[in-house]
Amino acid sequence: MKLTLLATAALALAPLSASAAAAPTSPVGTWEVALSGADQGTAYVTFEDDHDFTAYGLSRESLGLFTLSGTWTIDGAGQLTGSYTETINGGAVTGTLTAKLAAKSITGSIAATNGNFTFKAKPETVTQNLAGSWSGISAVGKNRLPEIYQITPSALAHVYQIEGSGISPLGGQYSILGTVLAGANGKVELVAFSLDAWGAPGFSTLTGNVSVTRKQNVLKGNHSSGTPIKITLRR
Structure with missing residues (x-):
């Protein structure tokens, strides 16, 4: 009798379990x-x-x-x-x-x-707020270029605009404009355009993991010249 009841209960529960495991x-x-x-x-x-x-x-x-x-x-x-x-x-x-x-x-x-x-x-999850002032050292080939950035939120969720400037030992000050996309767990995608002291344009695409509470963050990618680029960021 007990075995019959247990078997009946198992059959009754089986469809529920299968339904719960079904893909959305x-x-x-x-x-x-x-x-x-x-x-x-x-x-x-x-x-x-x-x-x-x-x-x-x-x-x-x-x-x-x-x-x-x-x-x-x-x-x-x-x-x-x-x-x-x-x-x-x-x-x-x-x-x-x-x-x-x-x-x-x-x-x-x-x-x-x-x-x-x-x-x-x-x-989709809540991503960290990247807005604010940042500084960085951009390593392009053998050059180490100090840069500053101001990051502001856009009208789209997780998207920020970046404006900044840097100093080249050969060309003087240059401007920076770009877009940042924030992902979960600190993931960041970034594309930035720069205009050097002579008006020559270039752009960089970078990615990495960033924490607003960490003292130092690193993004890596490539410059439009084909040269690898790495930016060390501080907030």
Whole structure:
């Protein structure tokens, strides 16, 4: 009798357990996306319940924020699929995505006119406030250039504008303008343009982990000249 009751209880509970473990059927909400493959970067993607989605982010190949918009659906196999148009560096590219939904993640791949990508997404979280005055030493090749920056929030969540200046031993003072994107766990993406004392333009793309409470932070990347660049930051 006891065995019969236990078996009946187990059968009754089994559907509930399977249902609880089932993957979610909708991605609606905002997600932080780590992008890799033909390009690398970070984006924030918002899926709407009307099956539209929008995004913005920074990548190694973007000279500022890229934006995109598209549509999504869940196919017969339970996969997230979608298509989009992206604006990047003044041009437009198109792509399609296929992804797997889990309770706290989305993982998938993208085929686009600018390459093939993979991505991992997690729910959007509160990121640290990077606003304020910062100083740094920019190491470009053998040159060590002192710089100062003022970082201010933009109208977009997690996005900041950077203005500053530096001193070159050969060219004197130069100006700096750029964009910063903050991610979870201190992750930072940055693209900055500089104009030296002779008016020659250049830009740098950098990434790293930053803490506003840490005495020293390091971002690494590349200058448009092809030279590796490292910036040591202090707040």
